[in-house]
Amino acid sequence: MTGGQALGILALGAYAPQRVMRNEEFEAYLDTSDEWIVTRTGIRERRIAAEDEYTSDLAFKAVEDLLKRHPGALEGVDGVIVATNTPDALFPDTAALVQARFGIQGFAYDLLAGCPGWLYALAQAHAMVAAGLARKVLVVGAEALSKILDWNDRATAVLFGDAGGAAVVGRVREGFGFRSFVLGADGTGAKELYHACVAPRLPDGTSMRNRLHMNGREVFKFAVRVMNTATLEAIEKAGLTPEDIKVFVPHQANLRIIDAARERLGLPWERVVVNVDRYGNTSTASIPLALKEAVDAGRIQEGDHVLLVSFGAGLTWAAAVLTWGGA
Numbered sequence: 001m002t003g004g005q006a007l008g009i010l011a012l013g014a015y016a017p018q019r020v021m022r023n024e025e026f027e028a029y030l031d032t033s034d035e036w037i038v039t040r041t042g043i044r045e046r047r048i049a050a051e052d053e054y055t056s057d058l059a060f061k062a063v064e065d066l067l068k069r070h071p072g073a074l075e076g077v078d079g080v081i082v083a084t085n086t087p088d089a090l091f092p093d094t095a096a097l098v099q100a101r102f103g104i105q106g107f108a109y110d111l112l113a114g115c116p117g118w119l120y121a122l123a124q125a126h127a128m129v130a131a132g133l134a135r136k137v138l139v140v141g142a143e144a145l146s147k148i149l150d151w152n153d154r155a156t157a158v159l160f161g162d163a164g165g166a167a168v169v170g171r172v173r174e175g176f177g178f179r180s181f182v183l184g185a186d187g188t189g190a191k192e193l194y195h196a197c198v199a200p201r202l203p204d205g206t207s208m209r210n211r212l213h214m215n216g217r218e219v220f221k222f223a224v225r226v227m228n229t230a231t232l233e234a235i236e237k238a239g240l241t242p243e244d245i246k247v248f249v250p251h252q253a254n255l256r257i258i259d260a261a262r263e264r265l266g267l268p269w270e271r272v273v274v275n276v277d278r279y280g281n282t283s284t285a286s287i288p289l290a291l292k293e294a295v296d297a298g299r300i301q302e303g304d305h306v307l308l309v310s311f312g313a314g315l316t317w318a319a320a321v322l323t324w325g326g327a
């Protein structure tokens with residue numbers, strides 16, 4: 001898809017905060033139960049950032065993990081994109097903090113596109129390298145969602161967690177790398193999932209409220225629909241069929257949504273990466289974190305076709321197919 005240039009993921013890293021918050025902690029003060037949360041979402045626990053730990057800190061830790069695993073991976077990186085919905089501040093962009101921290105020469109900007117932001121950023125990095133604007137791009141997804149949750153809203157507080165993930169996108173050997181991207185948005189669903197920090201007027205007509213708002217039922221229906229359409233489109237664009245997909249790494253929001261997508265694709269559970277039980281929904285960090293765990297567990301080998309898909313606020317969606325390895 002790049003006119004003879006194969007581009008893929010050269011290095012990967014991720015980080016989740018130390019503090020584990022189990023479902024039982026919600027039982028202590030909310031009208032909810034571990035049983036309800038596990039049955040409806042598959043989530044058992046999530047990681048919560050420390051009081052003084054913000055999105056940039058999680059991004060730094062993810063990049064440090066990447067460097068530990070792939071020393072020298074930042075050589076030749078000409079820019080940083082950080083996909084996040086919870087930047088430390090509206091500006092400067094969190095990517096600038098990452099750029100300074102690691103002494104990267106080049107551009108730095110944030111990308112806001114709901115949970116699929118990291119996949120959007122991968123697509124942008126891919127396009128930039130293909131266009132000769134950069135040799136390599138560092139693509140980070142990081143979220144401190146715990147900072148914007150309404151901890152008294154049982155319908156949202158139990159769903160999310162904090163984490164960071166990072167990848168370096170650049171040239172790989174022929175036959176490896178990205179085979180397709182699908183990016184989409186439907187802004188008519190803007191009111192179903194939002195967080196306002198500086199907006200005086202929200203899509204539902206109310207004014208600024210500093211908390212995440214979600215219509216879970218609508219987002220659920222939307223998610224099941226776009227997970228199906230986006231994955232099938234990405235597989236077709238890649239010139240493959242669902243049976244060719246060795247490993248499916250879906251956005252980790254809800255086990256029932258993952259199961260619906262898995263079933264539609266006809267994939268056995270052995271080919272699906274699931275860690276929503278341990279991290280909840282970490283938004284833009286969700287896919288890199290799951291991808292890294294799958295690589296570490298030896299579940300993804302050179303030459304495997306890997307399918308990624310995500311959905312989220314916007315409403316947005318994205319999917320990609322890549323052939324792993326070739327670095």
Ligand SMILES: CC(C)(COP(=O)(O)OP(=O)(O)OC[C@H]1O[C@@H](n2cnc3c(N)ncnc32)[C@H](O)[C@@H]1OP(=O)(O)O)[C@@H](O)C(=O)NCCC(=O)NCCS
Nearest residue numbers: 032033036040115154155158216217219220253254311312
């Ligand atoms: C949020 C979600 C888990 C709710 O599950 P659900 O089976 O759809 O449940 P419903 O929304 O139909 O709510 C059923 C009842 O459970 C209640 N409920 C919601 N959260 C609850 C909780 N943590 N504990 C107990 N009850 C809860 C609701 O208030 C509702 O009660 P009511 O019938 O008295 O009004 C589900 O809709 C979902 O996962 N949606 C997608 C969310 C998502 O992925 N967001 C991230 C996008 S990136």
